[in-house]
Amino acid sequence: MRRIVIAALTAVLVLASFVAVRQWRESSASHNCAYNLRSLGLALANYESTYKCYPCPTINDVSWRINIMPFVMSSPLHVEYRYDEPWNSQSNLELHRRPLRTRDGDRFVFGVPQDFHCAFSCVNETDASFLLLVGTNAFGNTNGQRRLAEFTDGADNTIIAGECISEVVHWLEPKDMDFSTMSFKINDSSKTSISSRHKNGPAVLFADCSVYRISPTTPEDSVRALITINGGESVTRQSLVDAGYLLNP
Numbered sequence: 001m002r003r004i005v006i007a008a009l010t011a012v013l014v015l016a017s018f019v020a021v022r023q024w025r026e027s028s029a030s031h032n033c034a035y036n037l038r039s040l041g042l043a044l045a046n047y048e049s050t051y052k053c054y055p056c057p058t059i060n061d062v063s064w065r066i067n068i069m070p071f072v073m074s075s076p077l078h079v080e081y082r083y084d085e086p087w088n089s090q091s092n093l094e095l096h097r098r099p100l101r102t103r104d105g106d107r108f109v110f111g112v113p114q115d116f117h118c119a120f121s122c123v124n125e126t127d128a129s130f131l132l133l134v135g136t137n138a139f140g141n142t143n144g145q146r147r148l149a150e151f152t153d154g155a156d157n158t159i160i161a162g163e164c165i166s167e168v169v170h171w172l173e174p175k176d177m178d179f180s181t182m183s184f185k186i187n188d189s190s191k192t193s194i195s196s197r198h199k200n201g202p203a204v205l206f207a208d209c210s211v212y213r214i215s216p217t218t219p220e221d222s223v224r225a226l227i228t229i230n231g232g233e234s235v236t237r238q239s240l241v242d243a244g245y246l247l248n249p
Contacts, residue, residue: 029120033163033196034203034211034249037130040115040161041209043071053147057132057140058174061087064132064140065116065171072113076100087172095172096126116171121163121197128171130205131164135179137228139207148207152230155207157237159226162194162214163202179227184220194223203249206237211249218245 047068048054055064062083069078080100082091099107111125118129134140139160151158162177166189169175183191186202194214196202201213207229214223222240225233240246 029118030198030200030203030213030249033118033120033129033198034213036115036117037161037163037203037205038209038211040072040130041205041211043068043115044160045209046071048148051145053145054139054141056145057134057142057176061174063087063172063174065128069113072115075113077113081172087174088170092172093170112171118163118196118203121165123168126170128169128173129163129165130161130203131167131169132161132176133159133179133227134176137230138179139227139229140176146229150229151207153228153232154236156210157226157235158207158229159194159204159223160207162204163196163198164192164194165197166191166193166195184223184227186214186216186218186223200247210237212237212241212246213249214240215245215247 044054050071055067057064059067060083062081066078066081069075069081077095077100080095080098082089085092096112101107116128116130117125121129132140134142136142139146139158148155164177166183167175167177177192177194181192183193185193187193187195189195194202194204198213201215203211204214205211218240222235222245225231225235226237226240237246
């Protein structure tokens with residue numbers, strides 16, 4: 001009888017340890033994901049501070065990710081990128097794993113910048129976890145650059161980027177979430193949507209560089225309202241925080 005009790009207690013302890021480790025891994029992955037997205041927001045903010053506008057989502061089939069590279073990390077990635085070739089040319093696709101010459105003359109493999117990547121949600125190391133919201137009334141202006149003065153809804157009430165696993169996008173691919181065709185249902189697997197494998201919801205980036213996790217139960221009209229830059233909706237970030245739809249990462 002004593003052996004049975006000891007065995008049962010051991011099994012319970014092992015199970016509890018397994019659950020604790022899994023929760024710790026998820027919590028750590030969630031924080032790393034949010035950290036990377038916030039760093040991406042700071043890079044976009046520094047770009048805006050330098051050029052007085054945000055980058056166009058794509059210029060001549062070149063993604064904004066390459067154009068903000070000098071603000072993401074100190075590397076020759078943006079210099080070595082072949083702008084005269086398609087984004088998916090062999091040379092460009094091998095960019096992240098090709099030894100590149102540094103300022104010191106050494107050669108180093110820089111890999112995919114972690115600011116574009118959430119290891120927990122991505123299937124491939126070259127996937128872009130975070131996509132911009134683009135459209136006429138969204139952050140990314142497909143017809144040109146976007147200026148901060150256009151955000152009449154307020155920087156704190158405008159989502160400019162978010163996690164997306166409903167689309168597999170290469171980090172060099174000039175593709176993001178299109179306001180006119182996307183789903184405003186969080187974690188909608190049938191269409192492009194703000195989506196994630198994290199239990200507490202996808203991470204979203206606001207124009208003031210704040211990062212939150214957005215609940216899958218968030219009303220679609222509220223999601224839509226936070227994506228527009230000048231819709232004049234009554235929905236605010238604080239109202240969704242108070243309602244429990246936006247959570248600290």
